[in-house]
Amino acid sequence: xxxxxxxxxxxxxxxxxxxxxxxxxxxxxxxxxxxxxxxxxxxxxxxxxxxxxxxxxxxxxxxxxxxxxxxxxxxxxxxxxxxxxxxxxxxxxxxxxxxxxxxxxxxxxxxxxxxxxxxxxxxxxxxxxxxxxxxxxxxxxxxxxxxxxxxxxxxxxxxxxxxxxxxxxxxxxxxxxxxxxxxxxxxxxxxxxxxxxxxxxxxxxxxxxxxxxxxxxxxxxxxxxxxxxxxxxxxxxxxxxxxxxxxxxxxxxxxxxxxxxxxxxxxxxxxxxxxxxxxxxxxxxxxxxxxxxxxxxxxxxxxxxxxxxxxxxxxxxxxxxxxxxxxxxxxxxxxxxxxxxxxxxxxxxxxxxxxxxxxxxxxxxxxxxxxxxxxxxxxxxxxxxxxxxxxxxxxxxxxxxxxxxxxxxxxxxxxxxxxxxxxxxxxxxxxxxxxxxxxxxxxxxxxxxxxxxxxxxxxxxxxxxxxxxxxxxxxxxxxxxxxxxxxxxxxx
Amino acid sequence: xxxxxxxxxxxxxxxxxxxxxxxxxxxxxxxxxxxxxxxxxxxxxxxxxxxxxxxxxxxxxxxxxxxxxxxxxxxxxxxxxxxxxxxxxxxxxxxxxxxxxxxxxxxxxxxxxxxxxxxxxxxxxxxxxxxxxxxxxxxxxxxxxxxxxxxxxxxxxxxxxxxxxxxxxxxxxxxxxxxxxxxxxxxxxxxxxxxxxxxxxxxxxxxxxxxxxxxxxxxxxxxxxxxxxxxxxxxxxxxxxxxxxxxxxxxxxxxxxxxxxxx
Numbered sequence: 001x002x003x004x005x006x007x008x009x010x011x012x013x014x015x016x017x018x019x020x021x022x023x024x025x026x027x028x029x030x031x032x033x034x035x036x037x038x039x040x041x042x043x044x045x046x047x048x049x050x051x052x053x054x055x056x057x058x059x060x061x062x063x064x065x066x067x068x069x070x071x072x073x074x075x076x077x078x079x080x081x082x083x084x085x086x087x088x089x090x091x092x093x094x095x096x097x098x099x100x101x102x103x104x105x106x107x108x109x110x111x112x113x114x115x116x117x118x119x120x121x122x123x124x125x126x127x128x129x130x131x132x133x134x135x136x137x138x139x140x141x142x143x144x145x146x147x148x149x150x151x152x153x154x155x156x157x158x159x160x161x162x163x164x165x166x167x168x169x170x171x172x173x174x175x176x177x178x179x180x181x182x183x184x185x186x187x188x189x190x191x192x193x194x195x196x197x198x199x200x201x202x203x204x205x206x207x208x209x210x211x212x213x214x215x216x217x218x219x220x221x222x223x224x225x226x227x228x229x230x231x232x233x234x235x236x237x238x239x240x241x242x243x244x245x246x247x248x249x250x251x252x253x254x255x256x257x258x259x260x261x262x263x264x265x266x267x268x269x270x271x272x273x274x275x276x277x278x279x280x281x282x283x284x285x286x287x288x289x290x291x292x293x294x295x296x297x298x299x300x301x302x303x304x305x306x307x308x309x310x311x312x313x314x315x316x317x318x319x320x321x322x323x324x325x326x327x328x329x330x331x332x333x334x335x336x337x338x339x340x341x342x343x344x345x346x347x348x349x350x351x352x353x354x355x356x357x358x359x360x361x362x363x364x365x366x367x368x369x370x371x372x373x374x375x376x377x378x379x380x381x382x383x384x385x386x387x388x389x390x391x392x393x394x395x396x397x398x399x400x401x402x403x404x405x406x407x408x409x410x411x412x413x414x415x416x417x418x419x420x421x422x423x424x425x426x427x428x429x430x431x432x433x434x435x436x437x438x439x440x441x442x443x444x445x446x447x448x449x450x451x452x453x454x455x456x457x458x459x460x461x462x463x464x465x466x467x468x469x470x471x472x473x474x475x476x477x478x479x480x481x482x483x484x485x486x487x488x489x490x491x492x
Numbered sequence: 493x494x495x496x497x498x499x500x501x502x503x504x505x506x507x508x509x510x511x512x513x514x515x516x517x518x519x520x521x522x523x524x525x526x527x528x529x530x531x532x533x534x535x536x537x538x539x540x541x542x543x544x545x546x547x548x549x550x551x552x553x554x555x556x557x558x559x560x561x562x563x564x565x566x567x568x569x570x571x572x573x574x575x576x577x578x579x580x581x582x583x584x585x586x587x588x589x590x591x592x593x594x595x596x597x598x599x600x601x602x603x604x605x606x607x608x609x610x611x612x613x614x615x616x617x618x619x620x621x622x623x624x625x626x627x628x629x630x631x632x633x634x635x636x637x638x639x640x641x642x643x644x645x646x647x648x649x650x651x652x653x654x655x656x657x658x659x660x661x662x663x664x665x666x667x668x669x670x671x672x673x674x675x676x677x678x679x680x681x682x683x684x685x686x687x688x689x690x691x692x693x694x695x696x697x698x699x700x701x702x703x704x705x706x707x708x709x710x711x712x713x714x715x716x717x718x719x720x721x722x723x724x725x726x727x728x729x730x731x732x733x734x735x736x737x738x739x740x741x742x743x744x745x746x747x748x749x750x751x752x753x754x755x
Contacts, residue, residue, distance in 0.1 A: 062649055082652040089653045095646035099668040108664070109654035180654065 011038040012074075013216050014059060014184060019068035021054050021240075027455065028054050029065070030240040036184075036218065036233075041210050043219045045227040046237035047263070047438075047468070052220050055237070056186050059218065061085045073183060088177035089186040093193060094169045096161045102172050103157035106144045109180040110135050147179040150209060167198045174209070184216045191226065203230055224264050228252065236260050239437060257372050258447070261303040262440045268304045268346050271374075271442045273297050280371060283342035285321060287364065291371040301372045301442070306336070306349040308368035312361040319361025325354050343444050378415050379459055382486060385410045391483055393476070394432050394456035400478045404485065413486040418461040420480035423448060423472050430473025434458065436466045450474060520731075523724035528717070535721035544700075545708065545726065552705040553733070556685035559624040560632075560678050566625070567632035567677065568670075575640040576666070586637060590630040600627070601694050608695075615697040623695040624688070628681040635680060639673025640666075675741045683734045705730060 014036040021029035029051040036042050044052035057063045059070060061082030070078045077085055088109070096105050114132050121127040135143070148154050151171035161169065170190060177185055187206075191199045207230055210217050221227055227234050228248040236243040236251060236259075244256040255261035258269050272282030277292035282302055294300065312319050323341030335353060339346045341362055354360055383392050385406045390397050391414050406412065427433035434452030445461045450472060452458060458474055466472065524535055539545055570589065574582040592600060604623055605615075613619050643666065651665040652658075689706030696702035705726065712723035 060653060062652075082649070083655045083657055087653075089650070091646055091650060093646065095644065095650040097647060097650070097665065097669075099671070108651070112655045112660060112664075176650075176654070 012036065013038040013072070014218070015071040015074075016055070016059075017069045017071070019055070019058065019065045019070065021051070021058065021063065022066045028240050029058075032068070032237075032240075032242055034235060034242065034245070036216065038216055039214055040232045041207070041217045041219065041230060042233045042235065043221060043227040043231040044235050044237055045221060045224060045263075046243075048222055049469075050237045051240035052222075052237045053188055056089075056188055056218065056220050059184070060087055060089050060186050086182055087184045087186055088180050088182040089188060090173050090177050090190045092188045092190065094173040096169055096172055096176070098161055100161070101157070102148075102153070102159045102161065102164070103144055105161065105172055106147055106176045106179050107140050108176065110140045110143055113180070143179055144175075147175040150178070150212070151175045151205075166194055167202065170194065170202060171205075174206075178209070178213060178215065182215065184218055187217065187219045189221055190219075191221075191223075199226075206230060228264070236263065238263070253370075255303060255370060255372070257375060258301045258303070258440055258442075259438065261301075261370065261372070266306050266347055268306065268309070268344075269440055269442050270302045270304070270344060271444075272300055272302050274300050274371065278366075280369065283321065283344050285342065287320060287369065288366045289369045289371060290366045291369075294371070294373075299374050299377050301374055303370040303372060304346075304364055304368060306347045307334075308364065309346060309348045309350075310363040310365075311337070311339070311348060311350050311352060311354060312363055314359045314361045316361050316363075318363045320364065321362040323360055323362055325356050325358045325360060328354065328356055376459060378417055379421070379457075381414045381456065383412060383414050385412050385483075391481065393481070394434075394458075395453040396432050398431075398476065398478045398481055400481050400483060402483050406483070411486050411488045413484045415482045415484075416458075416476055416480055418447070418459050420476065421458055421460045422475040423450070423460055423462050423464075423466060424475060425472065427471045427473045430475045432456075432458075432474040432476075434472065434474060436468055436470040436472060439466050439468065441465070520724050520727055523720050524728055527721060535718075535725045538718075539722050539725045539729070542722075545722075548703055548705055548708045549726070549729070551702075552686050555621070555624070555702075555704065556682050556688075559621060559628065559685050560682040562621070562625050563628050563632040563681050564636075564674060564677060567629060567636055568674070571633050571636040571640050571673075572666075574637060575643075586633070589633055592626075593630045597627075597690065601691070605694070615695055617702055619695040619697075620692055620702050623691050624685055627691060628685060632677045632681050635676040636670065636673040639670050639676075643669050679738050679741060682737065686734065687730060 012035045014034075016032050016034045019029055019032040020027065028049075032051075032055065044055060046052045054063060058065050059072075061077070061080060061084075064079060068078075069076055072085060072087065097108065100108065111134070114134055117127045117130055117133050121133070122130065127133055144157065145154070148157060151174055153168060153171050153175070156164070156168065156172075161172070164172065170193075173190070190206075191202050194202060203226060206217070206219075219227075219230065228251075231248055233245065234248055234251050235245050238259050244251055244260045246254075251260065251264055255264060255267075261267045261269055270282045272280055274291075274294035274297070275281050275286065276296060277294075278289055280287050280289045280291070280300070280302060289302075310318070314322060321341040323339040323346070326338040326340050326345065328335050328337045331349075334349045334351055337348045337350060337354065339348055339360060339362065346362065348362075381393050385402075385408055386392050386397050387408050388406055389399055389401060391400055391402075391406075391412060392398075393414055393416075422430075424430045432452045434450040434456075436448055437451050438447075438449045440447045442461075445463055446465050448460045448462055448466050450458045450460060452474060460474070525531055525533070527534060573579065574585060579585075601623065604626060605619075608614075608619055608622075613622070647665055647669065648661055651661045656664055686704075687706050687709070688704060689710055692702065692704035693707050693710075696704065696707075709723050709726060712719040712726065
């Protein structure tokens with residue numbers, strides 16, 4: 001038994017190397033590198049359209065990466081068709097065959113399988129001189145019955161698919177996959193169609209099956225709670241890029257950037273400055289923190305979980321920020337309160353009751369402040385001058401007054417501050433149009449990301465909230481565009 | 493009350509059905525079971541003892557089955573190519589295939605006959621068979637096209653995922669899932685072919701060699717009262733045969749696929 005555990009920790013079963021997938025000029029998976037260990041329960045977690053399902057489909061073989069390599073048990077399987085890969089999929093909406101009953105749905109893969117005979121078998125009359133064979137009827141029956149028992153549907157073999165509830169169909173789909181004893185079981189948002197109670201139940205069931213079978217599970221979901229409760233390892237993905245890989249605890253406690261912090265659980269994300277080691281300033285207040293290694297006055301984001309903020313009487317000695325309770329909602333076992341302090345609206349979870357409108361004090365422990373580098377501090381674009389006073393950004397020409405003599409075609413670096421870009425409701429009203437891909441509240445403003453033409457990203461700070469997937473216009477005043485000379489990269 | 497109010501909307505349909513389906517059917521029974529002397533089984537006895545009638549009935553059945561099967565064999569690959577491959581102009585091509593249905597049957601048939609003369613096919617079995625296939629191919633394609641187009645691609649992926657080679661994906665998944673379309677198409681062309689009148693008289697050579705049921709009925713009904721009685725008996729037999737085949741095929745179709753069928 002010990003040996004097995006040891007093996008588990010060493011062996012890589014799936015490896016993704018520099019995986020890129022481009023659909024009609026849109027990059028959905030961008031240079032993903034990942035190793036998945038044998039026997040683990042790994043979850044790809046991210047918002048819809050982040051590329052997690054595409055990654056899973058590439059491992060199953062339904063999609064071929066634009067570039068990069070996929071290894072399964074050390075073997076390059078990048079261009080091997082799905083029916084030759086030793087992985088099985090539980091599909092989002094089950095995809096059970098309506099023309100077959102439960103038994104035959106599960107037996108589908110077994111009936112197709114051809115495998116080598118063992119030497120012992122070749123010694124028998126039945127398989128004399130036969131190199132390969134199929135499962136016999138009784139073998140298939142045994143395996144299907146075992147699989148049915150595993151998913152708690154023992155007496156359902158003869159039933160029609162249509163006569164089953166969603167949860168039962170889900171179980172059949174799982175049985176149909178695991179009966180083939182795949183090296184890796186791929187699950188594509190399998191619980192998405194179930195109601196909350198059923199989903200909770202199936203989460204436990206899946207975890208139990210994972211423990212019993214010892215097969216590597218690769219699970220795709222957008223539900224962070226599901227990921228946190230079931231996984232050994234979570235891979236957080238956004239915009240086709242892996243944001244963080246870690247255990248649920250690591251992901252929750254030490255999010256590596258503002259996206260992860262915002263996506264996993266609720267959090268307060270505040271923009272601030274790292275004054276020096278262990279000293280951070282935000283909301284016009286200086287706090288002690290437990291982080292170091294930043295440059296002096298480096299702009300950073302601070303993440304504080306709602307349950308890590310203490311609410312105190314305003315006169316308490318420990319108070320660091322004075323605030324007012326804006327709202328209070330009872331959530332069953334705790335209160336969720338919005339508390340306004342120095343123009344920032346904190347979300348706080350507490351067991352104590354404070355009235356709306358009451359003045360309170362807030363305190364945060366140094367170890368509960370998670371400091372993260374800002375991804376960027378300004379929008380920068382490597383582009384070219386289109387004329388003496390023209391520069392191109394995202395396919396649009398801007399007339400500017402450069403501080404140096406610009407030549408047509410010259411490589412330049414254009415930059416715009418986050419605050420100097422305006423978002424407009426009507427995509428046609430702006431000079432550029434694009435889609436909102438993320439919006440994060442950072443206290444006094446929302447940080448909105450908009451992807452526009454030519455794969456150009458605009459990070460914008462705006463006082464209003466924008467919905468993900470909104471098609472919006474962007475307006476930049478030419479006087480806000482700064483241009484510098486730049487050296488041309490050889491790669492271009 | 494509400495139910496009564498809405499029942500009124502069904503009235504035109506019910507009146508139409510009474511006039512166009514129930515009443516003619518009653519007439520058929522009336523003629524089949526009566527003569528000048530009142531109620532009789534005489535027409536049935538006549539028809540059952542008429543060898544020529546049985547020969548023509550049998551011939552109509554096997555020609556209809558043969559033509560319908562050929563239609564299916566040609567239509568299936570066309571519908572498959574249009575729906576299952578990433579074919580872009582599928583609606584245009586489908587339109588081209590169904591376009592002949594929009595032209596006049598007589599014009600189409602004269603054109604076809606001229607074509608036959610050009611390639612030296614004389615009226616008779618082959619001319620009849622080809623004309624039947626040409627005429628009924630468009631309606632064979634449509635139901636198969638619809639059913640194939642509605643197959644969830646996830647089922648094909650699931651099949652592949654479980655180890656099916658492209659050929660097995662077809663035989664184990666696509667074909668069974670498209671069974672309702674195949675059966676619908678078969679019924680849709682089989683029943684009109686069995687009782688076809690125009691095509692068999694136009695392409696069958698005019699003699700009795702390739703005479704089909706439609707022609708026989710025509711001859712019977714023109715031959716006065718006795719003929720009308722016998723013709724009605726033949727029509728009833730045909731009705732029962734087609735009805736039975738639809739029932740049997742439907743049962744078959746239900747085994748194939750519980751949902752999504754046309755029938």
